[in-house]
Amino acid sequence: MRLNNMIQRVKNAAPADWLAFAAIVALSIVAGFTFRDYGLGWDDYAHSHYGELLYSYYATGGADKRAFEFYNLFYYGGGFDLAASILDRFTTTDLFESRRLMGAIVGILGLIVVWRLARRVGGPVAGAAAVILLAITPLYYGHMFINAKDTPFAVAMVFLLYAFVRAFDEYPKPKPLTLALFALALGLLIGTRVIGGIAVFFAGAALLVYVLAESKELGFKPAALRAAKFVGLLALTLPFAYAIMAVVWPYAVQSPLNPFKAIAYYSNFWETPWKETFDGVQILIPNMPRSYLPKLCLLKIPEIVGGLAIAGVAGSLVAIFRGIGTPSKRASLALLAAAALFPILLVVITRPVLYNGIRHFLFILPPMAVLAGIAVAYIFEKLRDYRRWAPIAGTAVFAFVVGITVVDMIRIHPYQYALFNHAAGGVRGAADRYMLDYWALGFKEASETLLEKIKEQKLVKPANRKWKVAVCGPPAVVALELGDDFEATNEAKGADFAVSLGTFYCAELFAPIMYEVRRDTVVFARVYDVRRLSFSTTYISTPEDRPAAQVNSAIHTFWQ
Numbered sequence: 001m002r003l004n005n006m007i008q009r010v011k012n013a014a015p016a017d018w019l020a021f022a023a024i025v026a027l028s029i030v031a032g033f034t035f036r037d038y039g040l041g042w043d044d045y046a047h048s049h050y051g052e053l054l055y056s057y058y059a060t061g062g063a064d065k066r067a068f069e070f071y072n073l074f075y076y077g078g079g080f081d082l083a084a085s086i087l088d089r090f091t092t093t094d095l096f097e098s099r100r101l102m103g104a105i106v107g108i109l110g111l112i113v114v115w116r117l118a119r120r121v122g123g124p125v126a127g128a129a130a131v132i133l134l135a136i137t138p139l140y141y142g143h144m145f146i147n148a149k150d151t152p153f154a155v156a157m158v159f160l161l162y163a164f165v166r167a168f169d170e171y172p173k174p175k176p177l178t179l180a181l182f183a184l185a186l187g188l189l190i191g192t193r194v195i196g197g198i199a200v201f202f203a204g205a206a207l208l209v210y211v212l213a214e215s216k217e218l219g220f221k222p223a224a225l226r227a228a229k230f231v232g233l234l235a236l237t238l239p240f241a242y243a244i245m246a247v248v249w250p251y252a253v254q255s256p257l258n259p260f261k262a263i264a265y266y267s268n269f270w271e272t273p274w275k276e277t278f279d280g281v282q283i284l285i286p287n288m289p290r291s292y293l294p295k296l297c298l299l300k301i302p303e304i305v306g307g308l309a310i311a312g313v314a315g316s317l318v319a320i321f322r323g324i325g326t327p328s329k330r331a332s333l334a335l336l337a338a339a340a341l342f343p344i345l346l347v348v349i350t351r352p353v354l355y356n357g358i359r360h361f362l363f364i365l366p367p368m369a370v371l372a373g374i375a376v377a378y379i380f381e382k383l384r385d386y387r388r389w390a391p392i393a394g395t396a397v398f399a400f401v402v403g404i405t406v407v408d409m410i411r412i413h414p415y416q417y418a419l420f421n422h423a424a425g426g427v428r429g430a431a432d433r434y435m436l437d438y439w440a441l442g443f444k445e446a447s448e449t450l451l452e453k454i455k456e457q458k459l460v461k462p463a464n465r466k467w468k469v470a471v472c473g474p475p476a477v478v479a480l481e482l483g484d485d486f487e488a489t490n491e492a493k494g495a496d497f498a499v500s501l502g503t504f505y506c507a508e509l510f511a512p513i514m515y516e517v518r519r520d521t522v523v524f525a526r527v528y529d530v531r532r533l534s535f536s537t538t539y540i541s542t543p544e545d546r547p548a549a550q551v552n553s554a555i556h557t558f559w560q
Helices: 002-012 015-037 044-059 079-088 095-122 124-135 138-146 150-169 176-192 194-218 220-235 238-248 258-266 292-300 303-322 327-350 359-386 390-412 426-430 442-456 475-482 550-559
Strands: 275-278 281-284 467-472 486-489 497-501 513-519 522-529
Touching: 015 095, 015 124, 044 079, 044 095, 044 475, 079 095, 079 176, 079 238, 095 124, 095 138, 095 150, 095 327, 095 359, 124 138, 124 303, 124 359, 124 390, 138 150, 138 359, 138 390, 150 176, 150 194, 150 327, 150 359, 176 194, 176 220, 176 238, 194 220, 194 258, 194 327, 292 327, 303 327, 303 359, 303 390, 327 359, 359 390, 442 467, 442 475, 442 497, 442 513, 442 522, 467 475, 475 486
Parallel strands: 467 486, 467 497
Antiparallel strands: 275 281, 497 522, 513 522
């Protein structure tokens, strides 16, 4: 019977559903062929060891507790790191390639959830459009391979949004499956980053819209009682959510106060502040202007995604305030609008420490894509009512504009996360005004080329020591890429080669350039031959201009 139902569903699938399915399959194939292209970032070395320590914790039945003393990473959930460590034991790839593969898997799962969420709220066209728009958002696509914290958090957040929308559709008595999904999503979200509690504001806004809508028909008291029943049923799932959180963030349950310790820890910036480039000026990260997040959203999100997301927010607000649609539909739109807008407004008001572009706010991208997909579905419906040929023309325009961004992403591969949109002038226009490869992905290509050059030129390693490489950036990343015959360090004295990022705090050395990692004429990294030359540093500026390169060295020492 179930098989017959599944066959019938396939037969009845809308063309847009097939398009969404094709997009997800195509992206999965591309990811399967390209995940090895992505280099290590600043945090990779640390997170890989955190995952190994968590694996050891479970493998020893909880006896090995080193994970709860490892730098400050125990304040984060380690579900992704643990999963990557487990995956590595079942693949032929090395640990860091396994992490890239796990990132691709998590990112694609996020696309599937976005499809289901947008389809539930706006129909098949909205679902297909949302998947495509999120897939061509370079921030999401690029980070899904390299980011062990922010991408999994974004996927967990949109999973929770999906569970809330299901719950609103079944209001005030969500079905058991919906309650289970809610608990799973909530546990994964808080267990990834404790700030996931911000979702209570999104849900609160949506529930308020639902209660006000029902109050007009039922009166406030009956509506409030139904809301209380709804909240009570969701609250019953909290023990299950807590258990899920405990699995992916075991530190949180070592003591009842540990989650609050994590909140307190991240309430204050714990590192020595450094400078980053914003709008052409080097600014200490605690002093970033209030315009930081909204401006970077406008410049890094593709114009078609940003424009349609704004249209989706505007349409949602119109539907909410004019009472268009069912209470469930309006509550779902309020949920999505709050998830996309509230974090931006909160940052503008509170002005926290900001750095690394908008990677910490990747979780606003999936709801933006869903709202953009809903806007596409609305426009498509209006075009269909206007002329028979209009939807075809609209689809062609949509495909053409999407294609422009796809070409941009292919051209800059594998540095999609560094891409700026055409309004910003692309990477070429943004290079001197904003940070591009802030996670040092260019070091993979630079290090691989250095190995090739040494082999091509038949260079002989100095006797009784390793090749010494001076690094402007995270030395542990270069060390892992180059292998055991190399010593990578921030110290330039006595170096044979230098590997530097193409960013403002790295000096352009007066030395032979062996290779430059370039995209659209912009230098992402350089390799120098500094044998027979003497340099005191590869940095150009004062210590406050440098990111905390010492962190990787400290972690390396701890691990050894």
